[in-house]
Structures are given as structure tokens and as C-alpha cells.
Amino acid sequence: MKNESSLARTIDQVTGGTRLRRLRQNDWVRRLVRESDVSVNDLIWPIFVREGDGAPEPVASMPGVFRYSVKGCVEAAQRAADLGIPVIALFPFTNPELRDETGSQALNADNLVCRATRAIKDAVPEIGILCDVALDPYTSHGHDGVVREGRILNDESVELLCRQAVVQAQAGCDIIGPSDMMDGRVSCIRAALDGEGLRDTMIMSYAAKYASAFYGPFRDAVGSTGALKGDKRTYQMDMGNAAEAIREAAQDIAEGADMIMVKPGLPYLDILAKLVEEFRMPTFAYQTSGEYSVIMAAAQNGWIDGDKAMFETLRAFKRAGASGVLSYFSPRVAEALQQR
Numbered sequence: 320m321k322n323e324s325s326l327a328r329t330i331d332q333v334t335g336g337t338r339l340r341r342l343r344q345n346d347w348v349r350r351l352v353r354e355s356d357v358s359v360n361d362l363i364w365p366i367f368v369r370e371g372d373g374a375p376e377p378v379a380s381m382p383g384v385f386r387y388s389v390k391g392c393v394e395a396a397q398r399a400a401d402l403g404i405p406v407i408a409l410f411p412f413t414n415p416e417l418r419d420e421t422g423s424q425a426l427n428a429d430n431l432v433c434r435a436t437r438a439i440k441d442a443v444p445e446i447g448i449l450c451d452v453a454l455d456p457y458t459s460h461g462h463d464g465v466v467r468e469g470r471i472l473n474d475e476s477v478e479l480l481c482r483q484a485v486v487q488a489q490a491g492c493d494i495i496g497p498s499d500m501m502d503g504r505v506s507c508i509r510a511a512l513d514g515e516g517l518r519d520t521m522i523m524s525y526a527a528k529y530a531s532a533f534y535g536p537f538r539d540a541v542g543s544t545g546a547l548k549g550d551k552r553t554y555q556m557d558m559g560n561a562a563e564a565i566r567e568a569a570q571d572i573a574e575g576a577d578m579i580m581v582k583p584g585l586p587y588l589d590i591l592a593k594l595v596e597e598f599r600m601p602t603f604a605y606q607t608s609g610e611y612s613v614i615m616a617a618a619q620n621g622w623i624d625g626d627k628a629m630f631e632t633l634r635a636f637k638r639a640g641a642s643g644v645l646s647y648f649s650p651r652v653a654e655a656l657q658q659r
């Protein structure tokens with residue numbers, strides 16, 4: 320066809336013969352040239368622990384997510400290990416009568432998280448365990464630190480957070496995840512762990528954690544929604560700031576963080592990419608509860624393809640340079656990867 324070939328010649332002239340679609344023409348070549356992808360090794364699965372020994376309890380605002388008994392956590396950990404997921408992260412639903420002003424349950428070596436950690440280490444030693452360090456699941460006011468006259472006290476909070484970290488590490492936690500955003504907590508936690516001979520315990524700091532609307536369903540899952548008085552803007556970061564994220568991460572790294580995290584995930588991909596570029600540290604994204612529930616809600620309404628959206632977001636984290644992702648989708652992703 321004369322017309323087509325003259326058009327082809329024109330296109331070849333302007334493109335210099337490069338046709339980028341050549342590398343997209345079928346599945347095998349797309350796979351062959353793909354720059355990044357998600358694997359089971361990238362996944363950290365956050366799970367919720369509760370008292371009692373009943374069946375898993377659904378979290379209303381997070382379809383497909385449950386609160387497990389300690390025994391249920393062991394089963395979940397076994398499932399994760401069977402799927403090849405490297406790490407699970409534990410978050411407690413503390414009964415309201417156990418919550419107080421200073422979050423004293425955080426320091427109890429027999430609290431839910433510590434019992435679940437010991438039970439999992441005992442039954443599924445091959446899986447890693449990450450435990451959050453912050454007081455909010457334990458305080459009556461829902462803040463991550465100690466409150467006095469409406470202010471969240473930094474240094475008094477750090478003192479408790481160090482003790483919480485030690486208690487969790489002694490229970491068998493492999494990675495301590497300070498999510499509280501107090502100043503100086505990474506170095507103090509490192510010193511406290513080392514002081515107890517816990518030199519192998521790793522620290523993954525929530526280096527850039529923003530005050531975000533995307534934590535809503537999580538607060539429902541750990542039962543702090545009704546409890547939280549005010550907001551967390553005096554310690555979590557302001558969403559307009561990017562340079563400050565670099566300062567936060569530099570500080571945590573200087574203080575001894577082994578790995579850093581950005582949270583939330585998708586709305587802060589620019590921050591993730593910047594930190595990867597700047598520090599070349601193992602850097603993780605937290606795909607938060609709100610990000611999970613947004614996808615689930617739209618998928619349940621038939622407005623988007625949930626599976627495709629799930630993979631698209633996880634690939635976005637990897638493309639931005641993340642070493643891995645904390646995601647409530649983890650078991651579903653791992654299962655889908657197995658079926659490929």
C-alpha cells in the first residue's frame with residue numbers, strides 16, 4: 320500500500336526508526352524488558368491481634384482484614400511463611416479498660432503483642448516479626464506519646480518508647496518500627512537495645528510519617544478512633560513538606576536506623592523516590608489502611624478492577640525505588656504471584 324508506506328517513511332523520518340511500541344507487542348517481551356516488578360520478597364504483612372481465642376473478627380472499614388487471637392496470629396504467620404512472605408508486622412487491639420494516660424500496657428512484657436510475638440517465634444521461627452513502637456494503641460487519649468496540658472511531651476515519651484522497644488525485642492521481635500515521630504527516639508532506642516545486649520535487633524524507622532487522613536481505618540482496627548483527642552499534627556509531618564523529609568531521614572540514619580520508611584505510600588511517592596536517591600538505604604513504603612480501603616471499596620462497587628489496582632500500586636512503589644512495602648494486600652499478592 321503506497322499510502323501506508325509513505326506514511327511509514329514519514330514516521331521513520333521523525334522517529335529515526337525508533338518505534339517504542341515494538342517492545343510492547345506481546346506479553347513475553349513486556350516481561351523481558353520490565354524495569355521493576357513486585358515479588359513475594361518485597362512484602363511485609365501487617366496483622367491485628369486481639370484478646371480471646373475466638374474466630375478472626377472482621378475490621379468493618381477494611382474488607383478482608385481481620386483481628387486475630389494469638390492463636391490466629393500463629394496461623395496467619397504460618398500462612399505467610401508458606402507463601403514466602405518474609406515479615407509480618409503486629410498491631411494490637413487493646414481492650415479499652417486496659418488503656419490509660421501513659422499507655423502502661425506498652426511496657427507489659429505479657430501484653431498482646433509480646434504474647435503473639437513469643438507464640439509466633441515458637442511455632443514459625445523462620446518468619447521475621449516487626450513491632451511498632453508508639454503508645455497510641457495503649458493510651459486512653461489515642462496519642463503516640465505522653466500528654467500533659469494538651470501537649471505531647473517529647474522526652475518523657477521517648478523514655479517510655481525505649482522501654483517498649485526493649486520489652487518487644489526481648490519477646491523476640493526482630494525489627495523495631497518506631498512510628499511515634501518523637502525527636503531523638505532512634506538513638507535512644509538503639510542505646511536501650513544495645514544496653515540489654517540486643518545488638519542484632521534491627522530498627523526500621525518511620526522516618527517520614529505524615530499527618531494523614533489515610534490512617535482512618537487503622538485507628539478503627541486498633542480501636543483508637545473514638546479515643547483520639549485532637550490530631551497528630553504536632554509530631555507527624557506536614558503534608559506540604561519534602562525537604563523536611565530529607566532532614567528527618569538523615570537524622571534517623573545518623574541515629575542508627577537500619578532501614579527507613581515513608582508513610583503513607585502512594586500519595587507520597589515523590590518523597591520515597593527522593594529518599595532512595597539521596598540515601599540509598601533500604602527504604603520501605605507503608606501502603607496504609609486508607610489506601611487499602613479506597614481500593615477495596617471501589618472494587619466492591621465494581622468501579623475498578625481490584626486485583627489490577629492492587630498490582631499497579633505495588634509496582635509503583637517498586638518503580639519509585641522501594642525495597643519493599645507494608646501492605647494489607649500482602650497475602651493476596653503472594654497468592655496471585657504463585658498462580659502466575
Ligand code: PBG
Nearest residue numbers: 453455498533534537607608609
Ligand atoms: C501508630 C501507627 C499508625 C499507623 C501505623 N502505626 C496510626 C497513626 O499514626 O495514627 C497507621 C497504619 C495504617 O493506616 O495502616 N502510631
